[in-house]
Amino acid sequence: MAESILGKLGFRRASGVDEAGWGRTLAVAVVAFIYFLPVLFIIFTAFKPQGDALLVPPTLSPTSLFGLIPDHFVFKPTLENFGSVFSRSMTPDGAPEATGFDRYFFNSIFIASASVLLALVIGTLAAFGFSRYPLKGNDTYLFIILTTRMLPAIVVIIPVILMFRVVGLSGSYLGIIMLYTAFNLAFTIWMMKSFFDELSPDVEDAARIDGSSGMRVFFKICLPQVIAGLAATFVFGLILTWNEFLFALLLSGPDTRTVPVAMNQAVSSGGRGTDWTLLAAIETLFLVPVFLVTFFLQNHLLRGVTFGTVKR
Amino acid sequence: MSTIELRKVTKRFGSFTAVKDVDLSVAAGEVVCLLGPSGCGKTTTLRVIAGLERVTDGEIVVAGKVMNNLPPEKRDIAMVFQFYALYPSASIAENIAFPLYHDGISGAERTARVNRVAAILHLEHVLDRLPNQISEGEKQRAAMARAIVRDPNCFLFDEPLSRLDVELRQTMRGQIKEVLQGLSKATVIVTHDQLEALTMANRIAIMKDGLIEQVGSPHEVFAKPANAFVASFIGTPQMNLLEADLKTFADGTADMTVAGTSLAIRTDAAVARLQPGKVTIGVRPRAFTPTDTGDRGTISARAELIEPMGAETLIHARTAAGADIRVVVTRSQRVKVGEALNLRPDPRQTHVFDGAGKAVRS
Numbered sequence: 001m002a003e004s005i006l007g008k009l010g011f012r013r014a015s016g017v018d019e020a021g022w023g024r025t026l027a028v029a030v031v032a033f034i035y036f037l038p039v040l041f042i043i044f045t046a047f048k049p050q051g052d053a054l055l056v057p058p059t060l061s062p063t064s065l066f067g068l069i070p071d072h073f074v075f076k077p078t079l080e081n082f083g084s085v086f087s088r089s090m091t092p093d094g095a096p097e098a099t100g101f102d103r104y105f106f107n108s109i110f111i112a113s114a115s116v117l118l119a120l121v122i123g124t125l126a127a128f129g130f131s132r133y134p135l136k137g138n139d140t141y142l143f144i145i146l147t148t149r150m151l152p153a154i155v156v157i158i159p160v161i162l163m164f165r166v167v168g169l170s171g172s173y174l175g176i177i178m179l180y181t182a183f184n185l186a187f188t189i190w191m192m193k194s195f196f197d198e199l200s201p202d203v204e205d206a207a208r209i210d211g212s213s214g215m216r217v218f219f220k221i222c223l224p225q226v227i228a229g230l231a232a233t234f235v236f237g238l239i240l241t242w243n244e245f246l247f248a249l250l251l252s253g254p255d256t257r258t259v260p261v262a263m264n265q266a267v268s269s270g271g272r273g274t275d276w277t278l279l280a281a282i283e284t285l286f287l288v289p290v291f292l293v294t295f296f297l298q299n300h301l302l303r304g305v306t307f308g309t310v311k312r
Numbered sequence: 313m314s315t316i317e318l319r320k321v322t323k324r325f326g327s328f329t330a331v332k333d334v335d336l337s338v339a340a341g342e343v344v345c346l347l348g349p350s351g352c353g354k355t356t357t358l359r360v361i362a363g364l365e366r367v368t369d370g371e372i373v374v375a376g377k378v379m380n381n382l383p384p385e386k387r388d389i390a391m392v393f394q395f396y397a398l399y400p401s402a403s404i405a406e407n408i409a410f411p412l413y414h415d416g417i418s419g420a421e422r423t424a425r426v427n428r429v430a431a432i433l434h435l436e437h438v439l440d441r442l443p444n445q446i447s448e449g450e451k452q453r454a455a456m457a458r459a460i461v462r463d464p465n466c467f468l469f470d471e472p473l474s475r476l477d478v479e480l481r482q483t484m485r486g487q488i489k490e491v492l493q494g495l496s497k498a499t500v501i502v503t504h505d506q507l508e509a510l511t512m513a514n515r516i517a518i519m520k521d522g523l524i525e526q527v528g529s530p531h532e533v534f535a536k537p538a539n540a541f542v543a544s545f546i547g548t549p550q551m552n553l554l555e556a557d558l559k560t561f562a563d564g565t566a567d568m569t570v571a572g573t574s575l576a577i578r579t580d581a582a583v584a585r586l587q588p589g590k591v592t593i594g595v596r597p598r599a600f601t602p603t604d605t606g607d608r609g610t611i612s613a614r615a616e617l618i619e620p621m622g623a624e625t626l627i628h629a630r631t632a633a634g635a636d637i638r639v640v641v642t643r644s645q646r647v648k649v650g651e652a653l654n655l656r657p658d659p660r661q662t663h664v665f666d667g668a669g670k671a672v673r674s
Contacts, residue, residue, distance in 0.1 A: 202397035220399075
């Protein structure tokens with residue numbers, strides 16, 4: 001019964017594996033709930049009236065669950081905070097002004113998806129090359145590619161800022177997209193190479209004998225087999241890029257600011273102290289796009305990398 | 313004409329020579345099996361013909377054209393892979409139709425052709441499924457269908473039956489043979505299973521360490537093995553190869569010491585050409601007749617292990633000098649463990665191999 005609901009949602013159970021009993025399922029659910037608690041707290045805070053955020057003891061639930069939860073733990077949910085993400089008065093008595101967050105959300109979505117997709121295109125082609133047409137010292141190249149990710153952002157940020165200043169890329173979409181693409185490439189190449197390495201070379205040989213050129217083998221035979229890999233790489237890259245703060249803080253301009261940077265500025269400016277409910281509302285909105293993408297790609301993520309081509 | 317010709321083909325991987333000076337020609341409509349133990353270079357030979365490996369030396373001629381420098385997609389060859397190599401993300405119908413996209417064939421004609429081969433190979437009911445949703449036998453037939461759907465220069469099969477169970481293997485063997493007979497193309501089948509080779513091939517090429525040891529009809533390689541390796545490789549149970557010391561040869565009878573016993577055995581007249589010395593005597597397990605009394609024409613041994621095989625019984629016997637002899641007798645002949653046997657080899661089926669292992673035959 002529970003299984004059939006999951007089945008309708010597209011979850012598939014590996015055949016030949018016993019499903020856990022209710023006891024274990026419950027235990028896992030409890031642990032999962034503990035992990036989810038901070039996120040839940042943020043989401044609830046986003047719906048609290050402004051004064052409720054700092055109450056001690058905190059209010060915990062938007063509903064009393066039919067009297068189960070004592071009244072002083074219950075808050076009255078409001079959508080006010082979400083409105084003030086996009087438009088609010090900046091001075092104590094001023095009229096509401098647009099905050100520009102619509103633009104920042106667009107920036108985040110545009111910059112993250114453009115750079116992850118670009119990295120996926122370049123990285124997949126590169127990975128196929130590394131996998132099928134190895135260079136002399138192939139592993140050395142792969143290692144060097146990985147070294148670009150070994151240094152923390154803070155170490156490379158100064159030369160990057162200087163380079164961007166010199167060529168005039170600071171504050172432009174192109175600049176930050178290029179940077180994030182380079183940032184994602186190493187990961188994409190390594191991920192996709194391992195997916196291509198898993199494919200059966202026989203299948204490609206068969207396609208060539210059946211008359212396909214190298215390009216056609218890649219697009220018609222190899223690529224359809226690594227869709228799960230593409231989806232997984234896309235989601236991981238998206239999450240990394242979406243949450244990136246330091247590069248965005250130092251390299252984006254007023255027009256290309258991403259949400260993490262804007263969030264920082266929105267809650268720490270105005271001299272009124274931190275507006276926690278506003279922060280929670282921005283964070284909640286910020287979670288939605290990545291959550292949706294991950295949710296829609298989860299079938300591919302879950303499917304794994306064995307396709308039953310060849311059983312050896 | 314659909315023919316394949318290999319002229320002095322050599323393939324080296326670094327310092328390792330996988331295939332050495334191989335000459336082989338396959339006529340139109342002929343099925344040649346490359347047979348040999350693993351690592352003998354048979355699959356490499358097949359891949360060289362297909363263009364998946366480049367030859368180091370020699371020439372590959374398919375349908376009268378030298379193919380050495382052509383990539384596989386330009387050779388117009390169909391190949392069935394050991395693990396079938398079906399395209400996992402395409403349905404069976406799309407898999408079968410795949411080779412047709414390159415020949416500029418219209419959609420309707422494509423469907424018609426797919427349906428025709430699907431009917432021949434009994435695949436109509438799985439055309440909409442994905443490769444991982446069908447059985448091993450169906451995968452095998454789908455791979456076969458993809459090969460025969462167009463009209464290639466020739467067919468190559470790499471261990472086509474190795475992944476099927478025994479029963480299915482027998483059925484498929486017949487089916488492949490039947491389909492190939494209807495096509496009259498040059499076909500090369502690689503196998504390590506001699507039964508497959510003996511049943512499906514017009515000619516068998518037996519390979520060892522990159523060399524072709526013998527090419528001949530199934531009958532020839534069985535009845536007249538060119539050397540001791542072919543003799544031991546073809547036929548089950550294996551031929552008995554006994555070390556012997558040739559003394560003299562007169563009147564069709566060789567006087568020799570086999571496993572410490574002095575024997576006079578009737579052999580091929582060509583043995584007269586041999587100098588006295590070390591030779592190998594080859595006798596198939598079914599070529600012995602157990603007799604009641606021993607003489608100089610029989611080998612005496614003691615039965616050690618008895619394996620009933622249904623219609624026949626396999627006896628493992630040991631001579632006084634410790635040589636193993638396998639004998640197959642009919643079911644009606646009862647032999648007990650420990651029983652002394654006098655085994656008379658059939659002179660027409662007694663092979664003599666010289667010191668280098670080459671068959672001595674007139």
